[in-house]
Amino acid sequence: MIYDWVKQALLEVQEYAKLCIAVFRGMVTRPFYFRDVIEQFDAIGLGSLTVVILTGGFTGAVLALQSGFTLDTFGARTAVGRLVSASMVKELGPVLTALMVCGRVGSGIAAELGSMMVTDQINALRALGTDPIRKLAVPRVLAGILMVPILTIVSNCVGMVGAWFITVWQLRVASSVYWNSVVDSLYMADVWMGLIKPFFLGFAIVSIGCHVGLRTSGGTQGVGRATTNAVVAGSVAVLVVDFFVTKILFSVLY
Amino acid sequence: MGTPAAQPPSRNASAPRGDADTAVLEPDVPVIVFEGVDLAFDDKVILRNLSFTIRQGHTKIFLGASGAGKSTILKLILGLLKPDAGAIWVKGQRVDGMSEVEMMKIRHDLGMVFQEGALFDSLTVRENVGYKLYEETDLPLDQVHARVEEVLGFVGLGEHIDKAPSALSGGQRRRVAIARAMTAKPPILLYDEPTTGLDPITSVTVDAEIVKLRDLENVSTIMVTHQLRDAFYVAEHTAIRENGEVRLVPADAAKVAETEFIMLRDGEIAFEGDAHELRASSDPYLKAFLS
Numbered sequence: 001m002i003y004d005w006v007k008q009a010l011l012e013v014q015e016y017a018k019l020c021i022a023v024f025r026g027m028v029t030r031p032f033y034f035r036d037v038i039e040q041f042d043a044i045g046l047g048s049l050t051v052v053i054l055t056g057g058f059t060g061a062v063l064a065l066q067s068g069f070t071l072d073t074f075g076a077r078t079a080v081g082r083l084v085s086a087s088m089v090k091e092l093g094p095v096l097t098a099l100m101v102c103g104r105v106g107s108g109i110a111a112e113l114g115s116m117m118v119t120d121q122i123n124a125l126r127a128l129g130t131d132p133i134r135k136l137a138v139p140r141v142l143a144g145i146l147m148v149p150i151l152t153i154v155s156n157c158v159g160m161v162g163a164w165f166i167t168v169w170q171l172r173v174a175s176s177v178y179w180n181s182v183v184d185s186l187y188m189a190d191v192w193m194g195l196i197k198p199f200f201l202g203f204a205i206v207s208i209g210c211h212v213g214l215r216t217s218g219g220t221q222g223v224g225r226a227t228t229n230a231v232v233a234g235s236v237a238v239l240v241v242d243f244f245v246t247k248i249l250f251s252v253l254y
Numbered sequence: 255m256g257t258p259a260a261q262p263p264s265r266n267a268s269a270p271r272g273d274a275d276t277a278v279l280e281p282d283v284p285v286i287v288f289e290g291v292d293l294a295f296d297d298k299v300i301l302r303n304l305s306f307t308i309r310q311g312h313t314k315i316f317l318g319a320s321g322a323g324k325s326t327i328l329k330l331i332l333g334l335l336k337p338d339a340g341a342i343w344v345k346g347q348r349v350d351g352m353s354e355v356e357m358m359k360i361r362h363d364l365g366m367v368f369q370e371g372a373l374f375d376s377l378t379v380r381e382n383v384g385y386k387l388y389e390e391t392d393l394p395l396d397q398v399h400a401r402v403e404e405v406l407g408f409v410g411l412g413e414h415i416d417k418a419p420s421a422l423s424g425g426q427r428r429r430v431a432i433a434r435a436m437t438a439k440p441p442i443l444l445y446d447e448p449t450t451g452l453d454p455i456t457s458v459t460v461d462a463e464i465v466k467l468r469d470l471e472n473v474s475t476i477m478v479t480h481q482l483r484d485a486f487y488v489a490e491h492t493a494i495r496e497n498g499e500v501r502l503v504p505a506d507a508a509k510v511a512e513t514e515f516i517m518l519r520d521g522e523i524a525f526e527g528d529a530h531e532l533r534a535s536s537d538p539y540l541k542a543f544l545s
Contacts, residue, residue, distance in 0.1 A: 033389070120372035127332050127366040128386045128434075129358050135389075 016211045019137065023207065026131070026138040036139040044105050044140070044206070045147035052151045053158050055100050059092055060084060060159030064166040068173075078173055081181030084163040089186060089194040093156040095242050098201035101148055102234040106209040109140055110230030113213025114223040122214065137210040141203060148202030149195060156194065189253040193246070200245050204237045283310045284343075285442055285474050286331060291340030291350075293326060293521075300326050302521040304340070310441070311512070313468060313475040315485045317543065318518035324478040325369070328444045331476070332364055333357035344442075365435030365473075369447040371427040373419040379406070379430055380415045386438045405433040409463050425456030432463050436471070443467060445477040449484045461487045462502055469493040470500065482544060489513035489529040517543065 067083045113136060116122050125132045160182060167178045209230045216226040286308040293301040300323040308314045316324045329335040330342055333349055342350040344360050352360065373382050384402040387393050393401075406412045409429040419427055428448055435443055445464060449457035461484050467473045469492050479485050492505040515532045517525035517540060525532065525540055532540065 031390075115375075119370065120368045121374055123329070123332075123334050124366070124368055124372040124374070126334060126354075127361060127364065127368075129361050129390045130385075131354065131358070 012215075015215060016207070019133065019211050019214070020207055022133045023137050023141050023210075026134040027142065031134060033135050033139060036135060037142055040139040040143035041147060044101070044143040045150060048101050048104055048147070048151055049154065051100050051104055052097050052155050055096055056088075056093065056155030056158040057162035059096055059155075060088060060162035060164075061166045063087060063092070063159070064163035065170065068167065068171040072171075077171055078177050079181060080163065080167050080171060080173060081160075081178040082185035084167075085160060085182040086185050086190065088156050088159040088163075090190050091242075091246075093159060094152050094194055094197040094201060095238060097152045097155045098148060098198065098205060098238040098242075099235055101144075101151065101202070102205045102238055103231055105144070106205045106230045106234040107227045109206060109209030110213040110216070110226045111223055113210060114216030114226040117214060117216040118219050118222060132214070137207075137214070140210055141206045144202040144206030145199055146202070148205070149198040152194065152198040192253055193249045196249060197242060197245050200241050201238050204241045205234045208234045208237055282312070284308065285310050285345055286476070287341075287343040288327075288330075289341045289343075291330065291337045291342060293323070293330070293335065293337050299521050301330075301337070304521070304523065306516060306523070306526070308442075308474055308476060310474055311468070311472045313477065313488065313513040315489065315513060315515050316476070316478045316518060317480060317482070317485060317515060318524075319480065319543075322518040323521050324480075324518055325446050328366065328446050328476065328478055331444060332361060332366060362438065363440050363442055365438070365440040365443045367428070367431045367435045367443070367445045367448050369450065371419070371431035373427055373430060373434070375419060377419075378415070379411070379417050379419065379422070382419060382430060383433045383437055385434060391438075401437060405437050406430075408436075408466070409433045410459075423456075425452050425459060428452065428460050429463060432460070432467070436467060436473070439471070440473070442474045442476070445475070445479075447479055447481075448477065449479065449481050454483070457481065457484050458487065460484075461491075462493075464488050465491050465502055466493040466500060470495060485515065486529055489515070 063084050064080050068077055068080050071077050071079055071083070113122070116125075116136075122132050122136075125135060164175065164178055167173045168175050212226050212230040212233065216222050218225070284307045288304050288306050291301055291304040292299075304327070306314065316327060318324050326335060330337055330350075331344060333352060333354070337350050340350065341348055345363055347360060349357065349360055374385065377385065380399075380402055381388065383406060384398050387398040387401060388395075391398075403412060403415065406415055409432055411426060411429055411433065414422060414426065414430075419430065422430065432443075432445075432448070443464075448464065449460050452460065464475060464477065465488055468475045468488075475488075477485070477488060490505055490510055491502050492509050493500055493502050495501075510530065511528050514526065514528055516523055517532075519539060525535060525537065527535075533544070535541070535544075
């Protein structure tokens with residue numbers, strides 16, 4: 001029982017590693033499917049904009065609300081901007097954006113590729129002379145790597161605006177005080193950390209979605225299972241990758 | 255598994271040799287050769303020491319119960335699966351040890367009609383049919399459009415060109431799948447249960463397309479099915495062009511003999527012969543299957 005589980009887990013790791021290598025090879029060698037890349041930039045980037053804006057905005061707002069009342073007890077209400085910007089840029093922006101993209105995009109990729117697997121469309125692609133990794137996985141992974149950082153920047157900005165709204169209208173702190181506090185507390189190392197992490201998180205989410213989707217079997221039930229697995233594995237991967245990348249960046253940047 | 259470009263062993267005198275592209279232009283040249291192929295998934299044996307030869311312009315029909323390994327043979331030919339032992343030759347090239355990249359070149363000579371069609375949901379009929387030409391060749395767009403319209407006309411679905419596959423009936427989807435497989439003019443077409451799940455009248459229209467492609471385009475045909483009526487229809491009919499019109503008529507004895515049946519049972523060949531021999535067989539299993 002344990003032997004089978006370990007064997008299965010190792011097989012999954014091996015197949016995931018093979019997929020990642022094939023994807024990287026597909027990024028630097030021909031043929032390229034430019035139209036698919038553009039389509040995925042649109043689907044993953046623009047398609048996730050609404051959910052990321054909503055998440056970022058309300059996260060910033062609730063952060064300001066919670067921290068404002070806590071800081072008030074120390075008479076430090078004016079430091080809300082400092083707390084919000086540091087939290088959003090370094091940690092909450094990248095992680096929450098990645099989790100939202102994982103829920104929306106990771107599941108979508110797993111369901112789409114999984115359906116293609118169980119209906120023989122992936123085999124049909126191969127039979128027609130197309131490498132499914134190059135046609136399906138490479139454009140999605142490229143879009144994930146490049147769009148998640150952009151979405152994170154959007155999320156951070158909207159989060160700070162959401163926090164500004166609460167700070168000014170609820171906590172009655174002057175707008176200039178808030179923005180000064182936001183800017184003062186941000187160091188370049190924080191910005192770099194917030195910008196570098198999403199590249200890794202975007203890769204993890206989309207590559208896991210592709211891996212799970214392309215390993216789907218067992219009909220429609222298998223597609224459902226693949227979708228769930230992609231979200232669960234992707235979400236866990238976001239938190240794990242976030243921890244390790246943060247640890248590495250702390251030793252490099254600070 | 256040997257080197258991909260090696261020649262078949264001498265004991266198989268019928269195997270293709272020399273320049274494959276030149277060889278297949280001649281009639282009756284072997285285009286696909288299986289030699290002692292074994293395949294098992296874990297403990298389940300799918301194919302056991304399977305050997306057969308398919309010649310240019312001929313038809314091979316694989317019969318057998320569900321799970322007998324019929325569809326697996328098509329996947330082995332396409333390189334979607336690799337055998338555990340034995341050799342597979344496609345147009346003179348040994349494919350069982352080829353990498354995915356090498357197989358892409360071999361697949362240019364193969365067209366596959368998957369069970370249920372396997373059309374791409376996100377593409378229109380036009381994009382499905384022209385997929386290979388649009389995505390994998392540098393052919394000018396107007397030439398691709400013309401070819402797509404030509405093949406859709408051939409299968410009688412010209413008016414559905416801009417529809418989504420979901421808007422078509424089951425039979426129409428199979429015919430679009432046939433059109434997609436033939437767009438790049440492959441010399442070998444593989445059909446995986448092309449009529450399963452279709453009503454008898456629609457099945458005949460699909461059978462007619464298979465016969466037309468074989469006889470008018472000189473395509474070698476491998477058909478996997480458990481629909482006996484369709485198998486015999488393909489074996490015993492031929493397509494002729496008269497005054498610009500295509501007609502299907504009963505085939506003469508020589509033409510019927512060009513279609514061979516292989517009955518698979520427990521991963522092995524239980525019968526190999528033409529339609530007359532199959533009907534005349536006294537084997538109890540075959541009789542039960544035919545009844």
